[in-house]
Amino acid sequence: MYQTSDIRKGLKVEMDGSPWVVVEFMFVKPGKGTAFTRTKFRNLLTGNVVERNIRTGETLAPTDVEELEMAFLYSDDESFHFMNGEDYSQVAVPRSVVGDAWQWLKEEFIGRVMFYKGLPVSVEAPTFVELEVVQTDPGVRGNTATGTTKPATLSTGATVQVPLFIDAGTWLKIDTRTGEYVERVKR
Amino acid sequence: MVPSAALEEHLYPLRADGGLLRTSPEFALKRVIAAGLPRVYEIGPCFRGREAGPWHGSEFLMLEWYRAGAALEDLAREATDLVDAVAVALGKPPLPWAHTTVRALVLAACGVDVARAAVADLSSHEADHTWDDAFFRRWVDSVEPSLRGALVVSGWPASQAALAAVRSDGDWPVARRFEIIVDGVELANAFEELVDGRELQRRFVQSNAARVASGEPPHPVDLDLIDAVGRMPPTSGIAVGIDRLVAVIEGWPGIARGRVPA
Secondary structure, eight states: OBOGGGOOTTOEEEETTEEEEEEEEEEEOOTTSOOEEEEEEEETTTOOEEEEEEEBTBOBEEOOEEEEEEEEEEEOSSEEEEEETTTOOEEEEEHHHHGGGGGGOOTTOEEEEEEETTEEEEEEOOSEEEEEEEEESOOOTTOOOSSOEEEEEETTSOEEEEETTOOTTOEEEEETTTTEEEEEEOO | OBSOOOOSTTOOOOEETTEEOOSOSHHHHHHHHHTTOSEEEEEEEEEOTTOOBTTBOSEEEEEEEEEETOOHHHHHHHHHHHHHHHHHHTTOOOOOEEEEEHHHHHHHHHSOOTTTOOHHHHOOOTTOOSHHHHHHHHIIIIIGGGOOSEEEEEEEEGGGOTTBOEEEETTEEEEEEEEEEETTEEEEEEEEBOOOHHHHHHHHHHHHHHHHHTTOOOOOOOHHHHHHHHHOOSEEEEEEEHHHHHHHHHTOSSSSTTOOOO
16 A cells, blocks of 8 residues: 555556546645545546545555557557567457547557556557558648648558648658647658 | 643654654743743744645744733734735735634534534544534535635633633534634634633643644643643634745745745
8 A cells, every 4th residue: 555655646546446547646634633635536437536635644556457568569459569578468449449549550660558457448559650642632732831631641651740741652750649740750 | 852742632743852842832922821921923933743735734823912910802803914914015015804713613614503513514534523523514515615715713622621711602512713814825823711720631631632642742731731721811823824824825826935044
């Protein structure tokens, strides 16, 4: 069990049947009262954030959460399949768990798969990925004006907004946190 | 170093070289009052263990003053004048003071009348066994985050009297004390002082029983203080946290930047 003195950013705990991670904490103590640690937790399954005041002396339970860097192998109708690079074990992650991360997953990319009580519960793509444009309206040569964009479809099937001079066959660097085009890359 | 550093259950004195460091100048100043000086003050460093956060530090600067014959209302006026003077000296306007009670604040924040509330009315948390446990949970969860502006807050529960006198306020007993709370941060705490030595002894025993029950060492009972308190004239006293005062007036997010060299 964790004490309030163990609370720090990134600590993962089990509360109300869910895994949570500490995102913020602060010592508070009313004049004549006991000390509390005002703690913000983010639910690792839903992303919800709650604030709880934990009194000194109360305990928090550890949670069974493991995060593994895994290589994306292939997808089928139901799942995305990943491989653990250390023991070559494979896991099928249901599409519902992969969520929006499908847009940025290409074979051999290393994703971060989170397991809760042994089951995969979320997938995070690498922060930056390089993907090929497979379809977009013809480029306008020499138009490097910023601010005007058009949609482009990537090899994964995802659609991103790109500048007008981008053509099919161009490789792009994408920031997966925002889903935004960063720059062209040479291949 | 002092023979006894505190009375309150939730103060954790620091030790140095086998002795205790004072948590406030209170015990020493009360002996001076009892010896016949009607007005005393001290400004100096104080030390408290297990307090570390944006608004807490193990060492901080405290101003305390006592006035024999003064009422709590007199000290409220002096203290708010002092805060205003510090604000003006730092190029800020005086504060728009409001006077309120604990009962009114809790009622406004969560619709509970603390004078009639049982433990279950204040908290459903399984770890809250005593009324004070439940009260402080409610205070920290709902009331304190709602506090805005410059407040003089009186009418604290009698169970949180510390070294203050207690009287019945209509239908519930309250401690004769007020806190100055500005934008949710407690800047000062004032007592109409307890002048009954036997009652002080009883509170030492009560506080120490609670400490021992929760595995903490008891505070040494300060017999000189008990003797002095029994000889004190009617007196009011107040303690102001200087680090917090400066930080709040300056709008800093905590006392670390405002650490005043002692």
